[in-house]
Amino acid sequence: MKLTKFFVGFSSAMLGALVMVAIGHFTLWGRENQPAFNVSTAPLNRDARLGTSFAPIVKKVAPSIVNIYNTRFIKERPQHNPFMDDPFFRQFFGNQFQGDERERTRKEQSLGSGVIVSADGYILTANHVVADADELKVSIADNKKEYVGKVVGRDELTDVAVLKIQANNLPAVTLADSDQLEIGDVVLALGNPFGIGQTVTMGIVSALGRSGLGFNGYENFIQTDAAINPGNSGGALVDVEGRLVGINTAIISPSGGNNGIGLAVPINMARHVLERLVSGGKITRGYLGIVPQDIDAGLAKQFNLPDQSGALVGDVSPDSPAEKAGLKAGDVILSVNGKIITGEENLRVTVSQLEPGSPATLKIIRNGAVKTIVATLGELPDEAANNNTDQDNPTHDSSKTDALDGVTVADVDASVREELHIPAAIHGAIVGSVDRDSNSYDAGLRRTDIIVEINHQPVASSDDAVRLCKSAKGDQILLKIWRLRGGFGGTRFLSVDNTKRPK
Secondary structure (H helix, E strand, O other): OOEEOOOOOHHHHOOOHHHOOOOOOOOOOOOHHOOOOOOOOOOOOOOOOOOOOOOOHHHHHHHHHEEEEEEEEEEEOOOOHHHOHHHHHHHHHHOOOOOOOOOEEEEEEEEEEEEEEOOOEEEEEHHHHHHOOOOOEEEEEEOEEEEEEEEEEOOOOOOOEEOOOOOOOOOOOOOOOOOOOOOOOOOEEEEOOHHHHOOEEEEEEEEEEEEOOOOOOOOOOEEEOOOOOOOOOOOOOEHHHHHHEEEEEEOOOOOOOOOEEEEEEEHHHHHHHHHHHOOOOOOOOOOOOOOEEEOOOOHHOOOOOOOOOEEEEEEEEOOOOOHOOOOOOOOEEEOOOEOOOOOOHHHHHHHHOOOOOOOOEEEEEEEEEEEEEEEOEOOHHHHHOOOOOOOOOOOOOOOOOOOOEEEEEEOOOOHHHHHHOOOOOOOOOEEEEEOOOOOHHOOOOOOOOOOEEOEEEEEHHHHHHHHHHHOOOOOOOEEEEEEEEEEEEEEEEEEEEOOOOOO
């Protein structure tokens, strides 16, 4: 191993940010005011053969799809001509280049789609369709009427918003149970792409539970190859019975047009937001108080796990619901209230469907043994609500060397401890640099991380880190690190390749 010591001072500009994972739900107040929504949780009849036309389904759903026109008024001042500050220039040219520098207002318009979810005028759409709007107009396709739209509420973390128009006896769509969707189910996307008018496209459910894409704070997308283009945002994704299964929200495309990868917010997630906002509720998110992480092949081997299912607990916050319930770093959460956990983001989304103050039954693996723990969820602090993305992981060369080659470490002195807000209980070696062409970088090790354990052996100093690296055996090294992000600090595990590949 070639782990190098260094000595360094830090400034605030050098510091990264650590996220304590927000595991959340929405609290509802005043549910007695909630309008009636049409909900059908019956499973699809997947034995039925497709007919020759989807026209009956389109006729059923199309009247529920609306166009949303977002108008913003932007105040701007014309750019000042710097030559007019020169008296010599003004002597010859006067004020002919001075222009009018008074503040002006420019109107900017955009287009999106929405879905009528109640007969008395509530409309579900995407948050980014209505964000920062000064005026909203809603056009109903079947009768060509236009209404003024009022924003009832928005949730940036799920990209869901609710509008209200003053109308009655509207054709409300039926909401499905998106948890019953399966890969391969046929779906239809309805909206107004590029402003050309209401359009229907067909595809299948290409994937479920897509996350880690950086669009929303909470991601559990339905992926479909039904054509989705700009203007479709906020529109409907429906099953072959015409039931709403998702709200179209994004596409993955270098060109900005349809490439066959469209994303929709599952209606079960959107419905939680809808019901709370419509009832005048306050959106709050529950808090478990852990730093979870996905399990790769190296971590599965290090923790003697049968596979890579579940979410590994990297750290547990002091005095959090997780700590009170007895959850520990190194535990692997397999399920929550009986629902299988497939990874970090899936854990966050799953718990986000549970109410703060409610019990969450966690099935875990600890030291090879399966246990059950019950935690009572708390409420996520507001300042941490938006801190739910991992540290940047830029593209880098894929060539590798020994496990910790290219890593420099130093002792954690008083100044570093104060600068990084490192708790007194945390001891180890601070990482000064990580070569991008290294196994350590590939595993996720970053500058200012504190290495606190190597192969389950405590690290008290940089000398300890170097010694333990030199004596490490096997093709993987397990690191336990402490990292500061978003004002919070916590530990997590990294499995680093300990093999050297020929150059």
